[in-house]
Amino acid sequence: GQQVMQIPQYQHVQEGEDFTTYCNSSTTLSNIQWYKQRPGGHPVFLIQLVKSGEVKKQKRLTFQFGEAKKNSSLHITATQTTDVGTYFCAGPATAGNKLTFGGGTRVLVKP
Amino acid sequence: GAVVSQHPSRVICKSGTSVKIECRSLDFQATTMFWYRQFPKKSLMLMATSNEGSKATYEQGVEKDKFLINHASLTLSTLTVTSAHPEDSSFYICSADGTSGTDTQYFGPGTRLTVL
Numbered sequence: 717g718q719q720v721m722q723i724p725q726y727q728h729v730q731e732g733e734d735f736t737t738y739c740n741s742s743t744t745l746s747n748i749q750w751y752k753q754r755p756g757g758h759p760v761f762l763i764q765l766v767k768s769g770e771v772k773k774q775k776r777l778t779f780q781f782g783e784a785k786k787n788s789s790l791h792i793t794a795t796q797t798t799d800v801g802t803y804f805c806a807g808p809a810t811a812g813n814k815l816t817f818g819g820g821t822r823v824l825v826k827p
Numbered sequence: 828g829a830v831v832s833q834h835p836s837r838v839i840c841k842s843g844t845s846v847k848i849e850c851r852s853l854d855f856q857a858t859t860m861f862w863y864r865q866f867p868k869k870s871l872m873l874m875a876t877s878n879e880g881s882k883a884t885y886e887q888g889v890e891k892d893k894f895l896i897n898h899a900s901l902t903l904s905t906l907t908v909t910s911a912h913p914e915d916s917s918f919y920i921c922s923a924d925g926t927s928g929t930d931t932q933y934f935g936p937g938t939r940l941t942v943l
Contacts, residue, residue, distance in 0.1 A: 746930075747930060757937075758920055758935065761933060764931055804871070815873075815930065816873075817870050819870045
């Protein structure tokens with residue numbers, strides 16, 4: 717079945733630094749979605765990418781969907797303590813299908 | 828918009844009892860809702876897909892007689908953990924499809940179940 721992998725599993729970042737987390741699917745995705753879960757909270761939808769090679773920005777967050785629609789990345793610049801949490805990527809193999817979530821990247825920020 | 832609520836947020840019960848968790852879409856209608864289970868510091872594991880007016884579709888390895896799902900209306904799905912045991916202790920989260928055709932999901936706040 718479809719598998720979605722995320723690396724790294726943990727990311728310790730000094731406040732103010734940049735970092736990138738990567739998402740790779742075993743199958744082509746119709747779209748890729750990113751969610752953020754704060755400690756003790758629930759996943760919150762961040763963004764959806766649909767087109768091959770698409771890039772979207774949300775303030776300090778840059779999301780990219782690979783040309784082959786099998787991988788994605790999230791780049792955060794000038795990390796802040798509010799960025800703490802686990803970032804999950806998720807995607808359906810076909811539109812309208814259930815989502816398969818990656819294992820998540822747990823981000824810890826050192827002040 | 829797209830608010831999903833869950834009730835209760837926390838529940839502690841004795842082994843052998845059944846626990847019902849409600850998932851509601853507050854400001855939109857959800858034909859499809861999803862039930863996930865999440866262990867500490869782990870990802871979300873899809874348990875079942877709940878469709879309004881029809882039987883739920885369970886993922887491989889999930890016992891349908893153990894985890895009863897009812898999606899009686901376009902705004903409410905319930906998950907009942909029957910004859911709960913300590914190994915059923917977990918964080919259960921529901922989600923609902925947002926805008927039609929986008930596949931995005933809006934999550935409820937989750938229910939932390941502890942079985943003694």
